[in-house]
Amino acid sequence: MQNIRTKDQELINVLETQLQEYIVKPIPQVQLENTIETLIQHIRENSRRQERIIKVSDDCKWDKQDKALYHEGKEVILTNKERELLALLFNNTNHAIAYNTICMALWGETVDTSKQERIKTLVKQLRKKLPHNVIKNIFAFGYKIEL
Numbered sequence: 001m002q003n004i005r006t007k008d009q010e011l012i013n014v015l016e017t018q019l020q021e022y023i024v025k026p027i028p029q030v031q032l033e034n035t036i037e038t039l040i041q042h043i044r045e046n047s048r049r050q051e052r053i054i055k056v057s058d059d060c061k062w063d064k065q066d067k068a069l070y071h072e073g074k075e076v077i078l079t080n081k082e083r084e085l086l087a088l089l090f091n092n093t094n095h096a097i098a099y100n101t102i103c104m105a106l107w108g109e110t111v112d113t114s115k116q117e118r119i120k121t122l123v124k125q126l127r128k129k130l131p132h133n134v135i136k137n138i139f140a141f142g143y144k145i146e147l
Contacts, residue, residue, distance in 0.1 A: 054090055056147065057131040062090050069129065076129050081106055085122050089135065089145040096144040119143075 027035075054062040061070045067087045069076040078086065088097060088105050102119055103111040111119075123135055123143060136146045 054093065054147070056134055060131050062086065064090060071129075078129070079125075081122055082126055082129075085119075086126065089143065093145050093147055096138040096142055098142040100142075102142060 052063060052065040054064060056062055056069075059072045062068075063070065064087070067083050069078060069086065084106055085102065088102060099116055099119060100111045103109060103115045106119075107115060109115065123137075127135055134145055134147070136144050138144060
């Protein structure tokens with residue numbers, strides 16, 4: 001009876017770790033090769049997925065490909081301009097982006113006083129949706145995301 005419980009617990013552990021393949025010994029050579037190939041593909045997909053995800057904090061992530069912000073696993077609702085601004089900032093993490101560059105990316109125009117105010121408003125809205133102090137103000141220049 002103890003042996004059955006141990007086997008059940010092993011299977012539960014395998015399911016909890018989201019394992020892609022489960023090998024039962026003895027295993028034929030062809031099945032072993034197929035299993036290894038499946039695992040290699042899984043590792044490659046995971047690597048690509050990790051490259052596109054930026055960890056903002058323990059409970060907040062940015063998906064570069066989908067241009068989506070997630071907090072505690074749930075997608076945060078963003079306006080189109082908020083999404084565009086975050087994409088620009090996250091694509092240039094730890095580098096300052098000038099107001100003029102932001103303005104050209106969002107509206108296709110050079111910066112003026114009203115556009116600079118719109119950028120400030122967007123940043124204010126985004127700061128409410130992001131962890132504290134992620135977007136830094138670079139005085140008289142622009143903004144940057146600092147991780």
